[in-house]
Amino acid sequence: MALSERFDEVLQAAQTGAPWALEAIYRDLHPIVLGFLRHRAPNDAEDLAADVFIGVAEGVGRFRGSEARFRSWVFTIAYRRLADLRRRADRRRTEPIAAAVLAEHTPVGDAEHDVMLAIGTRSALARIAALPEAQAEVILLRVVADLSVDDVARIMRRRPGAVRALQHRALQRLARELPGGP
Amino acid sequence: MARNHFDRLDDSSTEMKHETLDDWTAERLLRGALPPDDAPPGYGAVATLLEAARTEVRTTTATATDGMVTAMVAAVRRGGVVPRGRRTRAKVAAAASAGVLALSGGMAAAGALPSTAQQQVSRALAKVGIEVPGRGHGEPGSGSHTPKRDGSHDNSGPGSPTPSAHDDNADPAGGAGTTTNHGDCVSQVAGAGGEQVSAVARSDCGKPPTAGGHAAQSTTPAQVKPDSKPQPTPQGHDGSGNGGITSPPGSGNPARPAHESPPPATSAGHSKA
Numbered sequence: 101m102a103l104s105e106r107f108d109e110v111l112q113a114a115q116t117g118a119p120w121a122l123e124a125i126y127r128d129l130h131p132i133v134l135g136f137l138r139h140r141a142p143n144d145a146e147d148l149a150a151d152v153f154i155g156v157a158e159g160v161g162r163f164r165g166s167e168a169r170f171r172s173w174v175f176t177i178a179y180r181r182l183a184d185l186r187r188r189a190d191r192r193r194t195e196p197i198a199a200a201v202l203a204e205h206t207p208v209g210d211a212e213h214d215v216m217l218a219i220g221t222r223s224a225l226a227r228i229a230a231l232p233e234a235q236a237e238v239i240l241l242r243v244v245a246d247l248s249v250d251d252v253a254r255i256m257r258r259r260p261g262a263v264r265a266l267q268h269r270a271l272q273r274l275a276r277e278l279p280g281g282p
Numbered sequence: 283m284a285r286n287h288f289d290r291l292d293d294s295s296t297e298m299k300h301e302t303l304d305d306w307t308a309e310r311l312l313r314g315a316l317p318p319d320d321a322p323p324g325y326g327a328v329a330t331l332l333e334a335a336r337t338e339v340r341t342t343t344a345t346a347t348d349g350m351v352t353a354m355v356a357a358v359r360r361g362g363v364v365p366r367g368r369r370t371r372a373k374v375a376a377a378a379s380a381g382v383l384a385l386s387g388g389m390a391a392a393g394a395l396p397s398t399a400q401q402q403v404s405r406a407l408a409k410v411g412i413e414v415p416g417r418g419h420g421e422p423g424s425g426s427h428t429p430k431r432d433g434s435h436d437n438s439g440p441g442s443p444t445p446s447a448h449d450d451n452a453d454p455a456g457g458a459g460t461t462t463n464h465g466d467c468v469s470q471v472a473g474a475g476g477e478q479v480s481a482v483a484r485s486d487c488g489k490p491p492t493a494g495g496h497a498a499q500s501t502t503p504a505q506v507k508p509d510s511k512p513q514p515t516p517q518g519h520d521g522s523g524n525g526g527i528t529s530p531p532g533s534g535n536p537a538r539p540a541h542e543s544p545p546p547a548t549s550a551g552h553s554k555a
Contacts, residue, residue, distance in 0.1 A: 132339045
């Protein structure tokens with residue numbers, strides 16, 4: 101991502117409160133954090149994302165590690181904020197999508213590629229978000245946040261093997277539901 | 283691709299059809315390293331979908347950057363420097379220090395501290411321009427002052443015809459020995475008559491220290507109580523009619539502590555002698 105080679109410099113400056121460095125972090129990570137949150141808590145995603153970055157700023161002075169670790173740490177904060185929100189709201193563990201909505205995004209025809217182009221990216225994320233909660237979170241963290249199995253396992257407080265099992269089931273489910281699937 | 287006996291699409295066991303998706307393939311799929319055309323049968327659409335999802339979030343631009351960055355800068359300063367435990371301890375320590383300082387300062391101002399402590403506090407406060415008695419209660423020199431820094435020139439104004447009254451060497455009552463008050467000073471030179479009596483009467487001999495830090499230079503220290511209040515007399519001993527308490531016009535507010543007084547015109551005041 102955008103930070104990559106400058107990460108150490110940016111981190112060091114951010115730890116001193118340099119606005120340019122904090123802005124670089126925000127610009128780099130905000131879209132993917134928001135992308136993750138938007139599909140887990142659509143109504144609160146913006147506020148949650150802001151809360152996440154305030155938390156990042158509060159803790160950045162004590163952070164030590166690589167960019168990958170930093171990304172994982174940021175998503176750990178995001179995941180915990182999300183969990184806090186869920187506890188507060190006492191929501192159901194899944195947010196089922198109405199059949200009509202799914203039907204709207206379900207393509208007809210056999211040409212897989214053309215169909216997927218017609219679906220568009222938004223429905224792609226919607227499909228992922230429609231997976232069972234744990235599966236959706238694994239896929240979003242792996243694909244949207246670009247995190248490793250170990251990072252996701254740490255964030256979700258699960259074993260890596262459990263995360264692999266979840267991602268397998270998610271992929272199978274997507275394959276089954278998408279056109280062209282078996 | 284079907285590798286089991288369940289063919290109905292609504293059968294929940296259809297996920298088993300894809301159980302052969304190995305970890306390596308799944309990993310490549312999730313990392314976007316597997317083009318749809320190279321994906322296993324049935325997973326081409328999944329590869330496309332994951333790539334579309336990846337594209338969406340990475341083409342999104344962060345919004346509301348300015349306000350957010352400002353809030354983040356404040357958050358770094360709030361949370362990044364000192365751990366919370368230390369902050370609490372620092373606050374407690376600061377409050378305790380302030381309390382001790384206020385207490386000791388107050389006691390020092392009253393000259394109520396033991397001699398050594400009084401001197402220490404006096405020296406410390408003098409560095410920040412606050413004058414307190416240099417010696418403890420009942421100790422020799424208590425109630426004394428530092429004449430070069432304080433408002434000891436209150437009487438150097440027009441109403442003070444004896445500007446050298448506070449100068450130890452020039453005090454006309456210098457040989458008066460021990461006195462308990464101004465009256466004694468005057469009495470002791472009563473026999474000398476005329477000029478000398480007048481001079482002593484106008485001096486601060488035997489007077490308690492004033493708010494400006496004055497003290498009778500000729501008195502025996504043990505006879506002067508630091509907390510004793512100056513007793514105004516109907517007719518001042520300094521000739522200013524202020525009972526030795528207030529300053530003559532133009533000399534500033536006598537009640538004002540020495541450090542708040544304007545710089546004394548030492549040479550001018552003494553030159554009048």
